[in-house]
Amino acid sequence: MQVLLGAITTGWSIYVIAAISPSLYAEKPEVDFVFTVTGMYGMFVVIHYLVGMKICEKCIYKAHKKSTKRHLLFWCLVGCNTILNIIILAVVSVKIYKHIGRSMRHSLEKGIQNYLASGKWKKMIDTWQYKHQCCGIDDYNDWYQLTWMDKYHVDVNNRIAQSLKLSQEKLHFPVVPWSCCRIKFPMQCLHDPLQQAQSAHLWKEQPKLVVESINTDGCLNKLRAPIRESMIGLLIVCILLVVLQIAIIIVSRLLYTSSKNAIILRNPEGESPGYILTRGCTGQAKRTISELVLAIHTSKSGAQDSDSSKKLSFKKSTLRKFISKSSIRKMTPKRFKKRAKNKKGHDSNEDPVSTEDEEALMLR
Numbered sequence: 001m002q003v004l005l006g007a008i009t010t011g012w013s014i015y016v017i018a019a020i021s022p023s024l025y026a027e028k029p030e031v032d033f034v035f036t037v038t039g040m041y042g043m044f045v046v047i048h049y050l051v052g053m054k055i056c057e058k059c060i061y062k063a064h065k066k067s068t069k070r071h072l073l074f075w076c077l078v079g080c081n082t083i084l085n086i087i088i089l090a091v092v093s094v095k096i097y098k099h100i101g102r103s104m105r106h107s108l109e110k111g112i113q114n115y116l117a118s119g120k121w122k123k124m125i126d127t128w129q130y131k132h133q134c135c136g137i138d139d140y141n142d143w144y145q146l147t148w149m150d151k152y153h154v155d156v157n158n159r160i161a162q163s164l165k166l167s168q169e170k171l172h173f174p175v176v177p178w179s180c181c182r183i184k185f186p187m188q189c190l191h192d193p194l195q196q197a198q199s200a201h202l203w204k205e206q207p208k209l210v211v212e213s214i215n216t217d218g219c220l221n222k223l224r225a226p227i228r229e230s231m232i233g234l235l236i237v238c239i240l241l242v243v244l245q246i247a248i249i250i251v252s253r254l255l256y257t258s259s260k261n262a263i264i265l266r267n268p269e270g271e272s273p274g275y276i277l278t279r280g281c282t283g284q285a286k287r288t289i290s291e292l293v294l295a296i297h298t299s300k301s302g303a304q305d306s307d308s309s310k311k312l313s314f315k316k317s318t319l320r321k322f323i324s325k326s327s328i329r330k331m332t333p334k335r336f337k338k339r340a341k342n343k344k345g346h347d348s349n350e351d352p353v354s355t356e357d358e359e360a361l362m363l364r
Contacts, residue, residue: 009041011042013042016226020227025111034092038234045241048078059072072253083246108219109142113146126178128219133215135176135179135180137220140176140218143177147172176192180215182214258274
C-alpha cells in the first residue's frame with residue numbers, strides 16, 4: 001500500500017511538471033519546485049518501504065540476531081523522520097499553493113493590461129481563454145474594469161466610443177478579446193462594439209444576448225484547478241502515509257518482539273506475546289516473559305525429578321522382590337558366628353564358604 005502511494009505521488013508530480021506547468025507563466029518555477037520535491041519524496045517512500053519489507057522478513061526469521069534489532073531501530077527512526085517530512089511538506093505545500101494563487105492573479109492582471117502592448121502576453125492570454133473557455137480573471141467584467149486600451153487603439157472622438165465609454169477618466173469599454181467568445185454560441189459573437197459597429201446597439205438594447213455570446217467564467221479558478229486538485233491529492237496521500245507509517249512502526253515492533261519471545265520460549269513456530277515499549281508484556285494468564293521462562297524451567301526440572309524418582313522406586317521394588325525370594329535366607333546372629341568360624345577354618349584349612357551364605361551376606 002505504501003509503495004503504491006509513493007509511486008502515485010511520483011507519477012502525479014511528473015504529470016504536473018510535464019503537462020500543467022508549461023501552460024503557466026510566472027508561477028512555473030514555484031510549481032516545478034514543489035512537485036519536484038514531491039516526486040523525490042515519493043521515490044524515497046517507495047525505497048523506504050521496499051527496504052522495510054526485507055527488515056520485517058528478517059524480524060520473523062532472524063529475530064535472535066543482534067543485527068535485526070539494530071536494523072529495525074534504524075528503519076523505525078527513518079520512518080519517524082519520514083512522518084516529520086510529510087508534515088513539513090504538507091504545511092509548505094498549502095502555503096505555496098496560496099502564493100501560487102496570488103501570483104496567478106497578478107499574472108492575469110498584468111497580462112490583461114499588456115494585452116495589446118506585448119505579443120507574448122497576448123498569445124498567453126488568448127491561449128488560456130480559448131483553451132479553458134474562460135474570460136478575465138474572476139469573470140468577463142475584468143476586461144471592462146482594467147485599462148488595457150489607450151488612445152492609440154481607440155478613436156475617443158468616435159460617437160459609438162463615446163456612447164459606450166464606461167469611465168470618464170479612463171478608457172474603459174465593454175470590449176473583450178475574441179478568445180472570450182463562446183464556441184457553441186449559434187450566432188455571431190458579440191465581443192467588440194467598436195469593431196462591430198453595425199451591432200453596437202445590441203450592447204444597450206439586448207445586453208443578455210451579448211453576455212450569452214461570450215464566456216462568463218473567470219480563468220483564475222480554471223488555471224488553479226489542476227494545482228488545487230494536485231495539492232488536495234498530496235494532502236490525502238500525506239495523511240494516509242502518516243497513519244500507515246505509525247501503524248507499520250507499531251506492527252513491526254510487535255512482530256520483532258513476538259518472534260524473539262517465541263525463540264526464548266523455545267516455540268519458534270507457535271504463538272508468543274509481543275510488546276511495544278517495555279519488556280513486561282503480558283502473555284497467557286497475565287504472566288510476563290520472565291515468569292513464562294521460569295515456569296518452563298520449573299516444569300522441566302519437575303519432570304526430571306519425577307523421572308529420577310520413578311527410576312529409584314523401580315530399583316527398590318526390584319530389590320525387594322529379589323530379597324523376598326525363598327532361596328535367600330536371613331542372616332541371623334547364630335549363622336553369622338558360624339560363618340566367622342568357617343572363615344577362620346578356610347584361612348587355615350582352605351575350607352570354602354557356602355555360596356548361599358555369601359549371597360545372603362552380600363544382600364545384607
